[in-house]
Amino acid sequence: MGREIEPQKSQQQVSYTVEQLVAVNPYNPDILPDLENYVNEQVASQTYSLDANLCLLRLYQFEPERLSTQIVARILVKALMAMPAPDFSLCLFLIPERVQMEQPFKTLIVLSHYLETGGFRLFWDEAAKSRHIVDAVPGFEQAIQAYAVHVLSLTYQKVPRSVLAEAINIEGLSLDKFLEQRVADRGWVIEKGQGGGQVIALPKTEFNHPELKKNSGDAVPLDHVTRIFPILS
Amino acid sequence: MTESSDITGGVRCLYILNIIFAIIFGLLALLLGSTLLTLGSSCSVPLFWCYEIAAWGLVILYGGTAFFLRRKAAVIIDEGDQGSRNLGLEMLEANTLAVAVTPDVERRVTFKSWMGSSLLSSDDEDELDTFVDAPYRTNASANRQRVYSESRAMAANYEYDEAAGHYDDQAAALRQQEVGYDPNFVPDSVKSFVVHLYRHIREKNVYEIHQMYETSFQTLSERLFKDTPWPSVDAVVHYVDNDHVFCLLYREMWFRHLYARLSPTLKQRIDSWDNYCSLFQVVLHGVVNMQLPNQWLWDMVDEFVYQFQSFCQYRAKMKNKTEQEIALLRQFDQAWNVYGVLNFLQALVEKSAIIQILEQEKQGIEQFTATDGYDYSGGSNVLKVLGYFSMIGLLRVHCLLGDYHTGLKCLHPIDISQQGVYTSVIGSHIATIYHYGFASLMLRRYVDGIREFNKILLYIYKTKQYHQKSPQYEQILKKNEQMYALLAICLSFCPQMKLVDEAVNAQLREKYGEKMGKLQRYDDEAYGDKLSRRQRYADEAFGIYDELFSYACPKFITPSAPSFDEPLVNYNQDAYRLQLKLFLSEVRQQELLVGARTFLKVYSTISLGKLANYLDVDESTLRMTLMTYKHKTHAVDSDGKIISNADVDFYIDDDMIRVVNSKPVKRYGDFFLRQIVKLEGVINDVDRIKVESAN
Numbered sequence: 001m002g003r004e005i006e007p008q009k010s011q012q013q014v015s016y017t018v019e020q021l022v023a024v025n026p027y028n029p030d031i032l033p034d035l036e037n038y039v040n041e042q043v044a045s046q047t048y049s050l051d052a053n054l055c056l057l058r059l060y061q062f063e064p065e066r067l068s069t070q071i072v073a074r075i076l077v078k079a080l081m082a083m084p085a086p087d088f089s090l091c092l093f094l095i096p097e098r099v100q101m102e103q104p105f106k107t108l109i110v111l112s113h114y115l116e117t118g119g120f121r122l123f124w125d126e127a128a129k130s131r132h133i134v135d136a137v138p139g140f141e142q143a144i145q146a147y148a149v150h151v152l153s154l155t156y157q158k159v160p161r162s163v164l165a166e167a168i169n170i171e172g173l174s175l176d177k178f179l180e181q182r183v184a185d186r187g188w189v190i191e192k193g194q195g196g197g198q199v200i201a202l203p204k205t206e207f208n209h210p211e212l213k214k215n216s217g218d219a220v221p222l223d224h225v226t227r228i229f230p231i232l233s
Numbered sequence: 234m235t236e237s238s239d240i241t242g243g244v245r246c247l248y249i250l251n252i253i254f255a256i257i258f259g260l261l262a263l264l265l266g267s268t269l270l271t272l273g274s275s276c277s278v279p280l281f282w283c284y285e286i287a288a289w290g291l292v293i294l295y296g297g298t299a300f301f302l303r304r305k306a307a308v309i310i311d312e313g314d315q316g317s318r319n320l321g322l323e324m325l326e327a328n329t330l331a332v333a334v335t336p337d338v339e340r341r342v343t344f345k346s347w348m349g350s351s352l353l354s355s356d357d358e359d360e361l362d363t364f365v366d367a368p369y370r371t372n373a374s375a376n377r378q379r380v381y382s383e384s385r386a387m388a389a390n391y392e393y394d395e396a397a398g399h400y401d402d403q404a405a406a407l408r409q410q411e412v413g414y415d416p417n418f419v420p421d422s423v424k425s426f427v428v429h430l431y432r433h434i435r436e437k438n439v440y441e442i443h444q445m446y447e448t449s450f451q452t453l454s455e456r457l458f459k460d461t462p463w464p465s466v467d468a469v470v471h472y473v474d475n476d477h478v479f480c481l482l483y484r485e486m487w488f489r490h491l492y493a494r495l496s497p498t499l500k501q502r503i504d505s506w507d508n509y510c511s512l513f514q515v516v517l518h519g520v521v522n523m524q525l526p527n528q529w530l531w532d533m534v535d536e537f538v539y540q541f542q543s544f545c546q547y548r549a550k551m552k553n554k555t556e557q558e559i560a561l562l563r564q565f566d567q568a569w570n571v572y573g574v575l576n577f578l579q580a581l582v583e584k585s586a587i588i589q590i591l592e593q594e595k596q597g598i599e600q601f602t603a604t605d606g607y608d609y610s611g612g613s614n615v616l617k618v619l620g621y622f623s624m625i626g627l628l629r630v631h632c633l634l635g636d637y638h639t640g641l642k643c644l645h646p647i648d649i650s651q652q653g654v655y656t657s658v659i660g661s662h663i664a665t666i667y668h669y670g671f672a673s674l675m676l677r678r679y680v681d682g683i684r685e686f687n688k689i690l691l692y693i694y695k696t697k698q699y700h701q702k703s704p705q706y707e708q709i710l711k712k713n714e715q716m717y718a719l720l721a722i723c724l725s726f727c728p729q730m731k732l733v734d735e736a737v738n739a740q741l742r743e744k745y746g747e748k749m750g751k752l753q754r755y756d757d758e759a760y761g762d763k764l765s766r767r768q769r770y771a772d773e774a775f776g777i778y779d780e781l782f783s784y785a786c787p788k789f790i791t792p793s794a795p796s797f798d799e800p801l802v803n804y805n806q807d808a809y810r811l812q813l814k815l816f817l818s819e820v821r822q823q824e825l826l827v828g829a830r831t832f833l834k835v836y837s838t839i840s841l842g843k844l845a846n847y848l849d850v851d852e853s854t855l856r857m858t859l860m861t862y863k864h865k866t867h868a869v870d871s872d873g874k875i876i877s878n879a880d881v882d883f884y885i886d887d888d889m890i891r892v893v894n895s896k897p898v899k900r901y902g903d904f905f906l907r908q909i910v911k912l913e914g915v916i917n918d919v920d921r922i923k924v925e926s927a928n
Binding site: 026027028029050051054055057061062064084085086090092093094096097113116117118119121151152154156157159160163199225 | 642675810814859910
């Protein structure tokens with residue numbers, strides 16, 4: 001989900017140059033091949049750069065005959081992995097309608113819809129049917145699982161095991177291993193639920209524990225108070 | 234040149250006077266001398282000689298004076314020209330741009346100076362008529378108007394009209410001819426307008442330039458050029474010493490007038506593009522030594538982007554194009570090319586180093602905002618301020634293309650939470666906030682959008698009476714309405730009434746209160762056919778979102794050139810349809826939440842099963858809905874952090890939903906601060922009264 005670009009040692013030169021290009025000279029049709037290579041690089045090295053991808057989509061918009069569906073599909077999958085950020089919609093805004101009506105874009109849009117509306121079961125089913133699209137990008141499953149856990153942490157204080165399993169598409173022994181790891185790393189606690197099954201208590205954040213929410217409603221910023229200093233003195 | 238022609242005019246006057254006197258005394262010396270000799274008295278000879286000496290002395294005096302005056306006049310002319318070369322609208326040729334600009338767009342700049350002045354050149358100083366303030370015509374022919382109607386038919390009629398009638402190219406050209414437009418006829422008032430404007434620009438009288446630009450230009454257009462263009466630049470060029478830069482500025486105003494009042498032909502659009510290229514090249518390449526009012530500089534950038542948008546819309550209507558037009562389009566494919574437009578704006582931003590200037594200003598090293606962008610040390614404000622406004626121009630272009638993220642990035646150097654140069658011109662203030670708010674809406678940062686819309690709508694509410702006479706009044710009102718619509722949408726997605734000011738809230742209720750009610754309506758009545766009723770409400774809400782969005786959105790464009798080989802169709806609506814479709818899919822997702830929100834407001838604790846029952850869905854769907862609610866109300870802001878903008882919040886404990894009781898927070902701190910300041914003011918007033926009465 002991270003947006004930071006950690007240039008790999010071997011590719012340090014190239015990614016540095018591409019980022020510079022996007023910052024300094026983005027409205028230039030000649031950088032299109034560089035940007036396409038950069039997308040492939042992002043896929044290979046599991047990095048992500050929204051600005052570069054948007055730049056490329058813009059150039060495709062200016063010259064639709066150079067549009068490469070494979071590259072665009074990869075960009076969209078990368079954007080899905082960046083959830084909960086709205087990157088996927090941002091990319092869709094730049095892709096012409098008639099392109100969006102073709103495969104694999106139709107499937108990707110459906111997948112995005114499921115993710116946006118919390119339909120994880122439906123999402124994993126659909127993803128299983130379209131392995132060829134999502135397997136092209138390594139790290140996809142982990143990213144979506146991270147997003148699922150994020151949404152669950154927003155919503156639940158204590159989540160039933162079945163719901164968790166459905167959301168991250170892991171069952172049985174692998175789920176146990178996953179839970180063990182989380183208990184060790186992130187402080188999850190496994191308890192006994194009311195229905196008899198297991199219930200996982202997720203770490204307390206301000207979103208699922210309202211008492212932790214910092215009440216900034218009545219805070220008075222310092223510069224407002226400085227206005228009355230002359231009066232007070 | 235008028236100054237030195239003043240001087241030379243006077244000097245020539247004296248010179249001629251002296252010559253006349255010299256001639257008179259010469260004649261006197263020759264003719265009357267003989268009469269003295271014939272007097273025949275004893276002192277006639279010495280008298281004669283005295284007289285002759287005196288007369289010839291005077292002749293020499295006057296002649297000499299005339300001669301020296303003549304030499305002085307010539308020197309002044311020379312010096313005057315030297316002066317105009319140094320102090321005028323000057324351009325030095327500099328290196329080519331570091332940024333790639335498409336080669337067809339490069340123009341060589343030449344500077345012509347006109348030598349010499351006419352004998353006794355008349356200065357039409359007092360011919361400036363007292364311009365009567367003509368009431369601004371609220372005429373539907375202003376082509377940027379789009380009448381808002383309440384029905385869905387409006388949304389279906391998203392048609393971009395160039396003028397009140399559907400003019401195509403030939404009709405436009407014909408119309409211009411019909412009205413009897415003679416491009417070479419220059420009325421006297423235009424002549425003096427041009428001469429004075431040129432002089433003021435030369436002398437850097439920014440206030441006078443602003444007056445002439447805002448008021449005189451509009452009044453003359455109203456009076457003389459309601460349906461015709463202004464006189465062509467070739468007709469006025471010799472009143473302004475053939476000054477190249479002034480010609481570019483004049484043509485810019487000329488085209489702007491044309492776009493506003495008439496419908497431009499394709500050739501005119503292309504010519505306007507050439508003019509902008511030359512103008513920006515001049516600004517980018519050299520030291521343009523003039524100060525122009527911010528209003529004019531903003532209008533340049535605004536008009537540039539507007540004409541680009543207009544051209545893309547025009548080009549996309551391929552169906553009724555004639556062979557001629559298509560040939561022209563093919564030939565001049567560089568005109569209004571999206572790369573050209575973007576690169577010019579980017580070049581202006583970079584060459585002016587405005588980002589560094591703004592950074593340094595925060596550290597106190599530079600002065601930019603404090604002087605409103607003007608340069609009080611004798612330099613020119615044109616490049617800097619154009620660079621500044623180009624950032625807003627880039628935001629606007631990116632919004633038109635649908636790239637909201639990059640648009641906001643381009644605006645990033647400008648801090649919109651504070652006053653700045655962008656607030657110095659009302660047009661730029663509104664354009665900035667409108668596009669910022671719209672981009673925030675599409676990026677799902679509803680809180681940012683609401684906050685900014687609230688500020689600007691309050692500002693307009695308080696200050697719109699001062700702009701009633703201004704030519705931009707209609708535009709201001711239109712944008713005002715559009716922003717209310719966008720605010721209504723944002724508030725429906727993210728009900729945060731405490732962010733909205735009272736005055737703005739009242740206006741919003743008045744305009745969209747009923748519609749907003751319908752958007753949040755959810756039927757929880759237990760009678761009858763609940764599901765079909767709910768479906769009906771949902772469809773109704775869907776329709777309202779469609780209508781509001783279509784009314785308030787910018788006119789999106791398709792930037793790519795058409796392919797002339799395929800069958801000709803109109804594709805000017807494609808961009809808008811795409812953005813609308815994606816917006817509506819977001820609406821569909823948000824509509825799922827209406828029911829949950831209604832119930833959560835009522836209960837403090839409810840089990841999942843019971844709530845699922847009320848909403849007539851099964852438990853797993855309810856879990857999905859609740860997760861969607863959480864996801865949608867926890868937006869990712871510009872720094873990547875998650876912030877909650879939910880008005881009603883909850884958390885789930887196994888299978889119980891516990892709703893968070895959030896009492897509305899009374900902002901005591903702010904209230905006390907305000908009252909303290911007020912009280913202090915009252916005490917000071919009372920003190921003053923006491924002192925006065927004691928005396």
